[in-house]
Amino acid sequence: MSNTTRYLRIFIGLSILVCCGALMIFSAAFLYISPKLPSVEALKDTQLQTPLRIYSADGKLLGEFGEKRRSPISIHEVPALFIDAFLAAEDDHFYTHHGVDISGLLRAASQLITSGSIQSGGSTITMQVAKNYFLSQERTFTRKFTEIFLAIEIERALSKGDILELYLNKIFLGNHAYGIEAAAQVYYGKPIKELNLAQMAMIAGLPKAPSAYNPVANPSRAKVRRNWILGRMLSLGYIDADDYKTAMLEPISAKAYGTKLDVDAPYVSEMVRLNMLKRYGRSAYEDGYTVITTVNSNLQETANKALVDGVIEYDTRHGYRGPERQWTIPAEFTPEKRQSLSKKLEEIGNIGPWYPALVLSVEEKSASILLAGELQTTLEWEHGLAKTIRYISEDRVSYAAETASELLSVGDVIRVKMSDTTPRHWMLSQLPKVQGALVSLEADSGAILSLVGGYNYQKSAFNRVTQAERQPGSNFKPFIYTAALDNGFTPASIINDAPIVFDDDALGNTWRPSNDNGRFNGPMRLRQALYQSRNLVSIRVLRELGIRRAINYVDRFGFDTSKLPHDLSLALGSHSLTPLDVVTGYAVFANGGFKISPYVIDRIMDRDGNTVYRADPEIACRECGEEDTDAIDNIEAETLDDIIYADDNALKPRLAKRVLSEDVAFLIDSILQDVITRGTGRKARVLERSDAAGKTGTTNGPTDAWFSGYSGGIVTSTWAGFDQNLNLGRREYGGSIALPIWIDYMREALKDHPERHLKQPDNIISVRIDPDTGNLAHPGQSNAIFEYFRTDNAPSENFNQPSNPYGPGSNDPIEIF
Known part of the structure; x- marks a missing residue:
């Protein structure tokens, strides 16, 4: 027997022994591990961690929350070329093996023998599914055997398409992206169906090492990996030579995209997030909940713009305050220095429409500036510097600058914004210090249509609509006047607008309240006093009404009466309320006297689209009687189209409680309309709405400016002020800051809403009166006016106002000086 034959027999024998040994080891492992294998059937009902998503009422994405960004996608929605890219990168024998690729395992074994450690797992896509769904990431022989056995079971239980779908939705692809659809959004800002071949290959290269091949953090290594996959696709016949060449020439276009939202509504999204966290705990971020809010996307965008424009308008008229900081510009301005300074500007970052810029040079009528991205441009006199005034104090500004050097110096770090009227021109600007808030409700239901805190x-996450408790000032007066109208006063009641002095320990010894303009008009009708916002009249009305009675009365508007002051300053809105508190109270005026509760979550759906919560608001029904619980079925659909749903499980709306009688609601609505037509809210006449009503509010300082009003079934409150309670300026009022924001918003909000007037109740009549006395007018009196009265207290021929000019029936002495 030759040596060759002997060695061949030895080799064959050893091979048989090795195979037998391997078979014994494999069998032993199977007997040991198989009883512990999880049920593959669980994969059929697997629940992937999916983030919380928040949408507007019209289906626009407002927010997304969750540690893992994932958008599960059906295998039928995945482009075939994308699947080919993953097969080329991970498992080109996927459609021919039964869960385990023997050649891959042998390759991994040889690497183990030659290197002494596990270099690669030889894993198929099916084995990766087993690992990702059932196993840990540790590299041990026990886990590897378990992975193999599970893969075989998975192949028996599921189709190849099901396995691929599980794999493509589960894999981690870096930057918090789990699954290919999320990765497409994270790296390219678009869905996978819009990716080109090079981008698909880039994503397909990520599962092996998401950090090492991250195209944002390591573009050069990612490109090498991408090109290798393209080469594999060519060699496997997945693409042709032309496709290969085109894709190889593609630059690295990936960058870190945040969640692409359709509408900017972060304050709304945060309110919803906190609510969901309270309801479901941490699972709110992982269980794929979808929240549909009551917010109208168009109105939300309108509110955003109205508020920004409002604070910019205030900020501009109070002057330019100077640069945010000063940098030293090197004498030798090399490209490297330019790049370094541009990088620093990028780190500062833009806030909304305000971009940081560095002043490089200043000419007489222009300035050269550098922005992030090494963009160098010019601030031109006509487009951003002319007529600019400088801030001296909240009450004083300089004359308009005549040269650019009066405003800017080399090295100034400033803010610029793109011109609204002249495209591609930058304008000198600054981050406003003043803040604002806007909240708008559907008056009949309380559904929040828009909210800006x-x-x-980015500048401040503090939600001023729900968290900022500020003095409402005269914005609170309508609630006191409503109490008066319900307790014997009429719109024609005569009250003296004259100076008064109170010795009251609760108010700090001697208190001398005054009107905003410092003037006094003498005796005047209650209607006049409210639309002219006369402080002294309001105090006298409250004094006659009684503080305890007034506080008990305003409780029906939803205010926390435990926080209201038990003194006469209540008439001037000296207490603190949030804009949400105020707008909820005004909704009672807007809907004809019903108490509603504001809400922002319309419904919550689970990952399968099942509704797990639906709002059940109480609805104002002016057509319903006190006991007519079925009449709500007959309300016009237009009133309830956002509340009643067409499906079989729709809730039948509940009736809101009437808290104002029809006659009182009609009277106060009539007076609040006069605030617009002839009072402190006259600017709102530009809306040309005869049903518009509301009230301004300005506090001492002034530190707070308000306007709350309604029209067409929409009620909106706006507020402006400094978070630090600084003075706004002695010429600033609710009518100069808050009202313009309200007008800009309501102009858009009311486009599709017809005028809506309260029906005149049967017990309300219109009577001609003497405007000076409030008594019945004499026949032929030339200056007579019409006024509304309830039939039981309308003036008659023998009617005379009480001799006491401070209110009906009042006998309390008041010091006059």
Whole structure:
């Protein structure tokens, strides 16, 4: 027997022994591990961690929350070329093996023998599914055997398409992206169906090492990996030579995209997030909940713009305050220095429409500036510097600058914004210090249509609509006047607008309240007093009404009466309320006397689209009687189209409680309309709405400016002020800051809403009166006016106002000086 034959027999024998040994080891492993294998059937009902998503009422994405960004996708929605890219990168024998690729395992074994450690797992896509769904990431022989056995079971239980779908939705692809659809959004800002071949190959290269091949963090290594996959696709016949060449020439276009939202509504999204966290705990971020809010996307965008424009308008008229900081510009301005300074500007970052810029040079009528991205441009006199005034104090500004050097110096770090009127021109600007808030409700239901808690969430996440408790000032007066109308006063009641002095320990010894303009008009009708916002009249009305009675009365508007002051300053809105508190109270005026509760979550759906919560608001029904619980079925659909749903499980709306009688609601609505037509809210006449009503509010300082009003079934409150309670300026009022924001918003909000007037109740009549006395007018009196009265207290021929000019029936002495 030759040596060759002997060695061949030895080799064959050893091979048989090795195979037998391997078979014994494999069998032993199977007997040991198989009883512990999880049920593959669980994969059929697997629940992937999916983030919380928040949408507007019209289906626009407002927010997304969750540690893992994932958008599960059906295998039928995945482009075939994308699947080919993953097969080329991970498992080109996927459609021919039964869960385990023997050649891959042998290759991994040889690497183990030659290197002494596990270099690669030889894993198929099916084995990766087994690992990702059932196993840990540790590299041990026990886990590897378990992975193999599970893969075989998975192949028996599921189709190849099902396995691929599980794999493509589960894999981690870096930057918090789990699954291919999320990766497409994270790296390219678009869905996978819009990716080109090079981008698909880039994503397909990520599962092996998401950090090492991250195209944002390591573009050069990612490109090498991408090109290798393209080469594999060519060699496997997945693409042709032309496709290969085109894709190889593609630059690295990936960058870190945040969640692409359709509408900027961060304050709304945060309110919903907190609510969901309270309801479901941490699972709110992982269980794929979808929240549909009551917010109208168009109105939300309108509110955003109205508030930003409002604070910019205030900020501009109070002057330019100077640069945010000063940098030293090197004498030798090399490209490297330019790049370094541009990088620093990028780190500062833009806030909303305000971009940081560095002043490089200043000419007489222009300035050269550098922006992030090494963009160098010019601030031109006509487009951003002319007529600019400088801030001296909240009450004083300089004359308009005549040269650019009066405003800017080399090295100034400033803010610029793109011109609204002249495209591609930058304008000198600054981050406003003043803040603002806007909240708008559907008056009949309380559904929040839009909400802005500050002019920029990035600048400040503090929600001033729900968290900022500020003095409402005269914005609170309508509630006191309503109490008066329900307790004997009429719109024609005569009250003296004259100076008064109170010695009251609760108010700090001697208190001398005054009107905003410092003037006094003498005796005047209650209607006049409200639309002219006369402080002294309001105090006298409250004094006659009684503080305890007034506080008990305003409780029906939803205010926390435990926080209201038990003194006469209540008439001037000296207490603190949030804009949400105020707008909820005004909704009672807007809907004809019903108490509603504001809400923002319309419904919540689970990952399968099942509704797990639906709002059940109480609805104002002016057509319903006190006991007519079925009449709501007959309300016009237009009133309830956002509340009643067409499906079989729709809730039948509940009736809101009437808290104002029809006659009182009609009277106060009539007076609040006069605030617009002839009072402190006259600017709102530009809307040309005869049903518009509301009230301004300005506090001492002034530190707070308000306007709350309604029209067409929409009620909106706006507020402006400094978070630090600084003075706004002695010429600033609710009518100069808050009202313009309200007008800009309501102009758009009311486009599709017809005028809506309260029906005149049967017990309300219109009577001609003497405007000076409030008594019945004499026949032929030339200056007579019409006024509304309830039939039981309308003036008659023998009617005379009480001799006491401070209110009906009042006998309390008041010091006059």
